[in-house]
Amino acid sequence: MADLDAIRQAIIKGKRNDIVGLVQAALDDGADPNALINDYMIEAMKEVGARFEAKKIFVPEMMIAARTMQTGLDVIKPLIEADGSTKEKLGTVVIGTVFGDLHDIGKNLVVLMLESSGFEVINIGENVPPDTFVEKARELGADVVGLSSLLTTGDPYVKATVEAFKQSDLADKVKVICGGAAVTKKFAMETCGADGHAADAVDAVKAIKSLMGLN
Numbered sequence: 001m002a003d004l005d006a007i008r009q010a011i012i013k014g015k016r017n018d019i020v021g022l023v024q025a026a027l028d029d030g031a032d033p034n035a036l037i038n039d040y041m042i043e044a045m046k047e048v049g050a051r052f053e054a055k056k057i058f059v060p061e062m063m064i065a066a067r068t069m070q071t072g073l074d075v076i077k078p079l080i081e082a083d084g085s086t087k088e089k090l091g092t093v094v095i096g097t098v099f100g101d102l103h104d105i106g107k108n109l110v111v112l113m114l115e116s117s118g119f120e121v122i123n124i125g126e127n128v129p130p131d132t133f134v135e136k137a138r139e140l141g142a143d144v145v146g147l148s149s150l151l152t153t154g155d156p157y158v159k160a161t162v163e164a165f166k167q168s169d170l171a172d173k174v175k176v177i178c179g180g181a182a183v184t185k186k187f188a189m190e191t192c193g194a195d196g197h198a199a200d201a202v203d204a205v206k207a208i209k210s211l212m213g214l215n
């Protein structure tokens with residue numbers, strides 16, 4: 001049986017050379033791809049964050065851990081993507097990380113889960129200014145826009161982006177949902193006036209379906 005905890009440890013320690021073999025061995029042994037991501041890989045990133053906060057590691061180690069995580073996710077991605085490729089598209093979601101924030105791992109997981117659930121998803125990247133969210137949503141015909149925010153310094157940009165939608169011609173057409181470690185439901189919905197919030201990628205699919213009246 002593959003050593004699943006070794007996957008968690010490899011990410012925490014940034015052992016990028018080991019991760020592909022470890023993840024592949026787990027998949028070959030029949031591990032569930034979603035469980036691998038949620039129970040081991042995301043848990044590893046939480047531990048990395050805790051070690052950074054405790055000043056046990058610094059930005060370079062955090063970056064190496066993130067690259068190891070990405071490398072591991074790349075092995076799993078095709079298995080999850082395959083699920084959604086044949087389904088009819090449920091709607092269009094435009095998603096990006098707010099201005100000043102370069103974190104993309106969580107957003108990319110949300111993209112993956114939405115695509116595999118049958119949504120058309122356009123990922124507009126990181127460090128996205130409020131007006132660009134609105135312009136892209138208009139240009140791409142978004143039904144829902146997702147804002148990802150990992151830094152508390154991004155709070156004003158989450159608020160400004162939600163406000164930019166409210167003041168635009170898209171106010172009644174496009175729903176805005178927020179997520180990411182820096183954003184609580186209360187902040188997103190009560191302080192910023194967003195239409196929705198989700199704590200993780202699985203929850204994001206449910207919340208977006210509900211915003212679109214699909215469940």
Ligand code: B12
Nearest residue numbers: 049101102103104105106146148151152179180181200201
């Ligand atoms: C990896 C990482 C980095 C990497 C990012 C690499 C990359 N390509 O993304 C690097 C090293 C570059 C980095 C840099 C920095 N980081 Co950093 N980083 C992290 C870390 C350890 C993990 C983030 C992650 O990938 N988590 C795993 C994913 C899967 O989880 P997630 O992002 O939360 O996403 C899930 C949900 O939130 C949700 N979700 C996410 N987005 C969305 C969007 C929508 C629409 C929805 C519905 C849901 C949703 O679904 C996802 C899947 O389940 C976190 C710690 C943490 N606990 O978050 C710190 C953390 C976010 N970083 C932090 C800091 C301080 C920084 C720096 C400022 C450090 C510095 N001094 O330079 C810089 C900022 C750079 C910038 N301008 O963005 C702090 C933020 C503190 C704060 N309160 O603001 C944290 C919390 C670490 C800590 N505990 O102190 N970081």
